[in-house]
Amino acid sequence: MAEQLFTTKQRFELSELRTVGGATIRNVAIGYETYGALNAARDNAILVAHYFSGTSHAAGRYRPEDPLPGYWDAIIGPGKAVDTNRYFVISSDTLVNLNANDPDVISTGPASRDPATGKPYGLSFPAVAIADFVRAQKALVESLGVTRLRAVMGPSMGGLQTFEWAASYPEAVERIIPAISTPHFTGWLTAWLSIWTQPIRLDPNWRGGAFYDGAPPSAGLEAAMRAMTLHALQSAWADGAGGRALAAGANSADIAALPFAIEKTLEEAVRARSPFGDANHMLYLARANQTFIPGAGAGARSVAEGVARIKAPTLLIHAPDDLVFLPEWVETTEAALRSQGVAVETAKLSGPYGHYNGVMQIAQAADRIADFLARPI
Amino acid sequence: MAEQLFTTKQRFELSELRTVGGATIRNVAIGYETYGALNAARDNAILVAHYFSGTSHAAGRYRPEDPLPGYWDAIIGPGKAVDTNRYFVISSDTLVNLNANDPDVISTGPASRDPATGKPYGLSFPAVAIADFVRAQKALVESLGVTRLRAVMGPSMGGLQTFEWAASYPEAVERIIPAISTPHFTGWLTAWLSIWTQPIRLDPNWRGGAFYDGAPPSAGLEAAMRAMTLHALQSAWADGAGGRALAAGANSADIAALPFAIEKTLEEAVRARSPFGDANHMLYLARANQTFIPGAGAGARSVAEGVARIKAPTLLIHAPDDLVFLPEWVETTEAALRSQGVAVETAKLSGPYGHYNGVMQIAQAADRIADFLARPI
Incomplete structure (x- = not known):
């Protein structure tokens, strides 16, 4: 061993x-x-x-x-x-x-x-x-x-x-x-980095970056991380990650929901890391790369x-x-x-x-x- | 003629x-x-x-x-x-x-x-x-x-x-x-359609789709349309659309801003159409495709x-x-x-x-x- x-x-x-x-x-x-x-x-x-x-x-x-x-x-x-x-x-x-x-x-x-x-x-x-x-x-x-x-x-x-x-x-x-x-x-790539991070600025909890005395913009950060994660993968990955199937018990007629198995896969992959993430740090990282x-x-x-x-x-x-x-x-x-x-x-x-x-x-x-x-x- | x-x-x-x-x-x-x-x-x-x-x-x-x-x-x-x-x-x-x-x-x-x-x-x-x-x-x-x-x-x-x-x-x-x-x-593609549309749900004006008696979720809709637009293009397009250059007068040290010329190009392309757009319609369209x-x-x-x-x-x-x-x-x-x-x-x-x-x-x-x-x- x-x-x-x-x-x-x-x-x-x-x-x-x-x-x-x-x-x-x-x-x-x-x-x-x-x-x-x-x-x-x-x-x-x-x-x-x-x-x-x-x-x-x-x-x-x-x-x-x-x-x-x-x-x-x-x-x-x-x-x-x-x-x-x-x-x-x-x-x-x-x-x-x-x-x-x-x-x-x-x-x-x-x-x-x-x-x-x-x-x-x-x-x-x-x-x-x-x-x-x-x-x-x-x-x-x-x-x-x-x-x-x-x-x-x-x-x-x-x-x-x-x-x-x-x-x-x-x-x-x-x-x-x-x-x-x-x-x-x-x-x-400059444009994609902008697309990844745009959900952060849309989250009302982001408050121009001054969120440290309140609830953090978790929804925006998670959305940004989902965009980043999907872009860093490839179509061959999708078949093993839920494909086009609905998640168990999900209803595709519910427009407010995210009913597909692959959406859950992405959500869970991101949610394992997002509690550790800082939305402003992601914006600074994107700019450093751009x-x-x-x-x-x-x-x-x-x-x-x-x-x-x-x-x-x-x-x-x-x-x-x-x-x-x-x-x-x-x-x-x-x-x-x-x-x-x-x-x-x-x-x-x-x-x-x-x-x-x-x-x-x-x-x-x-x-x-x-x-x-x-x-x- | x-x-x-x-x-x-x-x-x-x-x-x-x-x-x-x-x-x-x-x-x-x-x-x-x-x-x-x-x-x-x-x-x-x-x-x-x-x-x-x-x-x-x-x-x-x-x-x-x-x-x-x-x-x-x-x-x-x-x-x-x-x-x-x-x-x-x-x-x-x-x-x-x-x-x-x-x-x-x-x-x-x-x-x-x-x-x-x-x-x-x-x-x-x-x-x-x-x-x-x-x-x-x-x-x-x-x-x-x-x-x-x-x-x-x-x-x-x-x-x-x-x-x-x-x-x-x-x-x-x-x-x-x-x-x-x-x-x-x-x-x-199921996953990408989800990524395109996620900014709509993040816009506080969306209000679960019940926004017709107030301000519409324009920022979320525009972000969604930018994601859709970029994904529908290709890298060869980017060189003619600003490349990696800053927009005139923009400062890359301003993290709150979107300083790159290509970000402006995308923003303007979308803004020409977005006043006509309805955010809920985009969600329904995405689901119809998925x-x-x-x-x-x-x-x-x-x-x-x-x-x-x-x-x-x-x-x-x-x-x-x-x-x-x-x-x-x-x-x-x-x-x-x-x-x-x-x-x-x-x-x-x-x-x-x-x-x-x-x-x-x-x-x-x-x-x-x-x-x-x-x-x-």
Whole structure:
């Protein structure tokens, strides 16, 4: 039987963070987990960055009775592709993490108390960029004694963070493994992020973001998370999730109801997470993704300018059925990196989950990841 | 210069309509337009059915100064594929038409006054099926002296109506031209229709559908229409619609705002139509699509059972980039019809508009349509 991996959430604090937008945020904290140990040469550290609705719980369990391990447990652990007997894995929460109310998430954002007022920021929290997530991560990594990472890896928004690392801090990253992610997305994704989040603003409990002294906009947040979840899946998933059938006892003539089994499936999938979610955090996350420019942390002003700074060998993992980060955008990234001399290789994930294949089916790329990480550069 | 086509909205009334769900609706009215004239043999009539957000304004203009003609004007008119010098074209509004407040739309639905109370139905209006739209159309067509249609044609939800005609009334339809449409959709579309419409229920003005004595849920309806509109397009459209750029003067750091040009593009596209829209009608339309079974008007209980009844030669027009009615579902329909001996042919539409290629690019299929209609059966 394989060795079980256990982990605990740890807290990293920064007295202040200067954002790429020019704001200063005081008393910043982010959660993180580590798996494995830093070696004496301090050259075996790998950073894992999470996806839009994810957390730093990438691998292992907190307690033996936890029903599920971290999201990439299939590839992170003792003897696995990201072998924690060999590598020191750091996985960090982003700023404005969606799951702000999860006791296992630590993330400064609009739900945090503004030290200047003692009250939750709400929308007075400054807009943050993916590059700001990475600034906080860089300080975390350095606090652990690491100045150069063997790799940065992550799915989806985690992949955007790998591009930001490689473009802004080329000396600090040996290689990157962006999964189901590309900086070359177009206005199509900009518009979808807007569609995902529009229910939040419609919820009367949202109150322009100033809901922390009352009932939160749970209905709006859940609707937003349902839109996000469906978009991150694919049609092949729907057949196993209720198809066109009615839920037991439901009546399709009741227009006020949501009578279909697949609506219940979506509702339940979201409701398992939504009590931990913060609606303002979701709005900030959407904006951070919409405005993403790799290299913004080092002053890049366009995607092309940022991508041109990337030198790190890249293992680009993608899912051809992905409806969020489209395959043609990934191809643009592959071609751009190759044309500037970056050693790029690709791995494909298949399965019924669309974009989520990058989480659910990551084991398909295990050997490729292990090989890519082990190779000397 | 081509001859201009002018048209006016006409009104068809039914003292009562018995729905497939077993309800009776009194004082039903639907609008319709006709182009061309019925011949003495009464064998040149073609019925056109509209899409989800469309109306019976399929061709021509009401007034010379109208900026745009009807949605399929590219193929309907004097000398066009559906040649109104040759054919008598009838285009009808559905029940529960989305644009209930458009002065050029006539459509009984939840916004109509219940003759029993003198007040708008709201959600007391019975759930209706696509088959009920067709029951009303059949009565309309018969009222015009037509017992057998040369063809039924329409895009998207209009295509579903063609399948219903062919499955429930095989003796009354010589041939069908469903465009960007298939009865073989799965739970994937069921779920998307739920995602489109969820903002309506979140709008506090919706009030369980009883909003007719107050402010309507315009914000919820507009959000729903934005979701529908984006889903009916494709990524290629986004580059020309603002891409990732900010709107003039917009600030991406303002989290309360929608700062991107593409968000404005979507907002303006929807706002041109939304004042005519009724939020309850959209909910009823979504349910009618979710529950669609061809042949339901003649008692079919499953998609397979309904499709098996179709005998009419079929010209299946589809858009391979369609994200609403997926190409693999269209292929299933083609194979099912072919396997039961139906003469099926297909035509493909290309362009940057995804599902909407079936409206915007229909001229690409003009010759195929003309040929298919002219052929003796």
